[in-house]
Structure formats: C-alpha cells, structure tokens
Amino acid sequence: MGTSRQPRWRRKIRPVIRWLPSFARLATITLLVVLSIFVALRVAAPYLISTGLVRSGIEDALSNWAGYRAEIAGKPVIEFWPTPRITLSKISVHQQGNGNKLLGTIESLSAEFSLIDAIRGRASFHEFHLLRPNLQLTRESSGVIDWTNEGLLARAIAGAREEGGREVLDKKLDASVGAITVEDGTVNVADVASGRTYRFDGVTADVSWRKLSSPITAVLIARTSGQDLKLDFSSPSPLLIFGGSKAEMSASLTSSLLTARFQGLANISHFFDLAGNMSLSIGDLPALLTWADRSLPGLATLKTFAIETDVASVPNGFRFDNVTMSMNGSNARGVMDVAFPPGKRAKLGGTLAFDQMNFRSLFDAFILRLAAGEANGPADGGALQKLDLDLRLSAKQALIEPFTLSDVGASIIVSSNEAKFDIGDSQFEGGALSAHLEAMRGDFDGGGKLQLSIRGADFAGLIERLQLKGPLPLATGSLDMSLKTTMPLWKAGAGDVTGRVAFRARSGSLPGFDAEAVREEAARADFFPLNAVSHRAFAFDNFDIAADLADGAATIHGGRIEGPQQTLILSGVIPYQSNGLALSGTIEATDPTASTSFPPLPFFVGGAWPEPVISPAPVTQQGSTK
Secondary structure, X not given: OOOOOOOHHHXXXXXXXXXXXXXXXXXXXXXXXXXHHHHXXXXXXXXXXXXXXXXXXXXXXXXXXXXXXXXXXXXXXXXXXXXXXXEEEEEEEEOOOOOOOEEEEEEEEEEEEOHHHHHOOOOOEEEEEEEEEEEEEEEOOOOOEEOOOOOHHHHHHHHOEEEOOEEEOOHHHOOEEEEEEEEEEEEEEEEOOOOOEEEEEEEXXXXXXXXXXXXXXXXXXXXXXXXXXXXXXXEOOHHHHHOOOOEEEEEEEEOOOEEEXXXXXXXXXXXXXXXXXXXXXEOOHHHHHHHOOOOOOOOOOOOOEXXXXXXXXXXXXXXXXXXXXXXOXXXXXXXXXXXXXXXXXXXXXXXXXXXXXXXXXXXXXXXXXXXXXXXXXXXXXXXXXXEEEEEEEEEEEEEEOOEEEEEEEEEEEEEOOEEEEEEEEEEEOOEEEEXXXXXXXXXXXXXXXXXXXXXXXXXXXXXXXXXXXOOOOXXXXXXXXXXXXXXXXXXXXXXXXXXXXXXXXXXXXXXXXXHHHHHHHHOOOOOEEHHHOOOOOEEEEEEEEEEEXXXXXXXXXXXEEEOOOEEEEEEEEEOOOOOEOEEEEEEEEOOHHHOOOOOOEEEXXXXXXXXXXXXXXXXXXXXXXX
C-alpha cells in the first residue's frame, strides 16, 4: 500500500516554520538595542547636551520666526522624560533697530526638541506651548496685521504664490512648525483705519500646522467686552490668506449672541474679494447692540435674525444668491445685492418672498433705518443712515397686528433723505388693501405721512372677531385714510397726527342704535344711556362718514347714515385720546315727504365710548333747536 500524500498547505508552511524562530530572535534583539539606546540617551542627555545651546537655540528660533529680537530673562528648565522639552520664562520680543518696538511678552514658553540634533550641536524645536502671552498687534490701513518683521514667516508669506488654485512655496522658504498651543493669553489689536484698539483676554488656542507649506487648522477662544468668542479657522493655503491674497478658507465664529460661518474663497485684508457660502444667526439683536455699545430706537420687536446665502464679489459690491432669511421666525427666500459705488451712498436691493411675514418687525427695521442717527449714535448717523434701500417683498400671508393680509406685494425704497414703504396690493377681509408710508426730508426727522385704502372689506366679520364694543357699522365697506405728522415717525403719538378718515358702506346695520326706542325715551327723559334703550340694530342702505384729525381729536362734519325710513346725521368732536364724545345729531325721515311720520329729533351725544349718553334737544315749532 502507498502512503497518503501530505496536504499542499502543509508543504507550503514548513519552510516558514523553519525560519520563524530566527526572525523572532532578530526582532527581539533589534527591539532591545533600540530600547537600550533610547534609555541611554535619556540618561546621558544631561551630560551630553549644553543647556546654553538649547536656550540660545530657541531664542534664535523665536527671533528668526518673527524677525524680532527675542530676549529670555528666566532660567531654562530642561526635561528629558518622556520627551525632551525645554521651558523658558520671562520672554520679551522687540523690534530690531532703534525703534525697539515691543511685539509682546510671554510668561513661559515650552517646546519639544530633537535629542539627536541637540547632541550634534544643533537645536530644532516643535510642539510649542505659550503660557500667558501678551501681544501688541497693529492692523494697517491696508487690512493686513503687522505681526512679522522680515522673519521666516514674513519671507514665506511674501514668497508664497498661487498656481492652479494651490499654494506654492519654494523649499528654501519652507520650515517645520508643528503644533502650537496658547493658554490664557492677551491680544491687543490697534486698528489704524478706525483708531480703535480691540482687546481680547483669556485667549486659548490650538494650532495644527505641520509645515509652512501645509494646510492649517486652528481653534481660538477669547473674551472681549465680557463676551466669550470661539473662532474655528482652516485653510489649505494659509500663507496666501495671511499675506492678503484671495485663497480657500473656512471660518466660523460662535458666541452666545451670534453665530457666523463662511466657507469659500476670501481675502481677509480686502472684504470685497470673496466667493462662497456664508451664514449669520443672531438670537437677541438688542443684546448684541448693547454688547457692541450701540443703541437704536424702535427695536423692541426686532429680536432674532438669521441669513444663509451664497455670496460673490461684483464690481464695488456683493451679490447674494439663494438667500434664506428669517426675522422673528418669518422666513423668506430670494436674491439681494449691495453696492458701494465710489463717492456715492451704499445701496441694498433685492427681491424676497415670504411664506409668512410680520409687518411689525419690518416696520421696526424700517424705522431703525430712519432713526439711525438717534440715541447717542455717531454725528453722521452711522452706517445705516448711509445705506439706501430698494427691496421688493411678497408674502402669502402677512400680519399687521391684529390684522392679517394675504397675497401681499410690498416695497421699501430709501434714497438720500426720502423713504417710502408701499403695499401695492393685498387681500384683506375679502377685499383689497393698499398703503403708502413716506418719511419726509430733513434727516427723516421732518415727519411723515400715511395713506391707506381698503375696498370691499368685510368690516362686520372684522369687528366681531376683534370683539369691538359700541355702535359700529356691520357691513362690507371701504375705508380711506390720509394722515401726516411733523414729528419724527418713531416719536409721533396719536396727538401728533393730522389728516382725514372716511368710511363708506352699503346695506348694513348699526348695532346698539334703535331709532324708535330713542324717540320714545327722548319724549320721557332729559338724558339716558344709549345702551339702555337700544336693543335692536339700525338697518341702513348707505353709510357715509368722514372725520378730520388734529390735536388728538376727530371732527365729524355731516356724517350721514341712511336707513329705509329714517336717517341719522352726526357732527361734532370725538377726543379719541380720552375716548370722549361731544356730538350733535338728528334723526329725520329719509324721504322728506314722510317728515310727518318721522319728525326731526335733534339730540346731543356725550359721555365716553363705547357707552354714550343721549340728551334730546328741545325743538321749536319751526323745528329748530332751542
């Protein structure tokens, strides 16, 4: 009998088994040698490395990086376990030459260094940690921050160039950076253009930047004016960004007051040069303005604001596409653009379509624009006073408390010292509404005017829904209003308004006025409350009344409410600020030939709305009032 053949996998693995013990022994010996060298270097390092060499090396490294002169006053501390690291204290960095400009101070700086390089007489460092640095920076008029002075970083920024959408840097200008962490720092930035100095305290930062030619990611947390801010920044072309060139970047700013984000191509020294996607969200606009030491009137209801859009630079301005905007929960989509033409006023224009819109927030924004020079603002009125507007708005539904409009088309136009707000068309209570609000010239403090027209609206349903009291017309009618004031719009009260109001209607009723009951009670009493005798409504075929407004009162001239048989005529004054009444009226026959059946009944109306008091007037035989 023949022997069975061995499986193929056994024949293949036998050679491996033969050399495996030799490989294991070689790997073990190599590992032991490496560990022995590692331990020996750590033990012998204090005797092989010159502390002065490491100290002068990091001093030179700081000077070479920034182009300033670094001075170290504190005694260095060197650690060799678990990694070689040097810690220096009392560091100051000054400008070279006679100026001796101070860039900043550092309480302590620690960095890891290469043990092999140090033994060979060279010093190379990475993984920097700065404790309580205090930097004094200057933002030049060009927008670039002067934080280097012909050092390695400055030369790399100047030598970086863009090719094919990528940052390119010559190898001789490249250098290793590593990780940089900052703890409890302070940064003061003097802005040459504005003359202001911005201070940031409690600065904590983590920067990952392997080489100057590598991408950078950074997270910075700081406090300014009592508010904590967090900045996340990254860019595949940091040298181009720091040098004031347009390059790809991503940045987000987060605080309890606002959140902002941008991703795309940008130039941090020239904000008119960008293209990308941005978003801004403000949860409490009044609180944000208070933090920024700004205060504007008419801002009580304009609380939240958010926008997300694609943005791109255009000549002398920006174009915003795919805009999604929200004000106090009212959402809109559209396009906008803003232009800053040389020597002219800036202009914001665009078209926005809302699903739902609250006109109160819009009016607050409108008044905020008009009143921009108020409330301790700058003498020139600030940025808002220098901004013209040309916005077209539409909404499926719009709220003007307590009224609701639908299918609204509106516009806001502000040019120089003229401002106009128009509702060109809208549906209101089954009818149509249009309105025009205009602010006068004179820095917008010369007053304004309002024109309102309502046609074919169901005032009966409106009065019932609003639960208004008193004898008010229940009918489908039309209202025209023309008002003006010489006071600033954001200061004007009811007593500061003059103008005219007119109401017309057909086929309706006036509840709470029973003409027959009034006649009967007038024959028995010298005066009586209207609601005590009026349990039926006065049906009318025509309602026509107009009033002039001035000094907080409405003056009615010949208001006429015609019923099938009797007509009510009213004139007099209604001081609406006090809800008072001072009217004279007459109930007479609609058809003069029926005056025998319905003789004229003159009366006075006093008391207060909505419960007036009727006082019949004596009539002579000729029908005149005594």
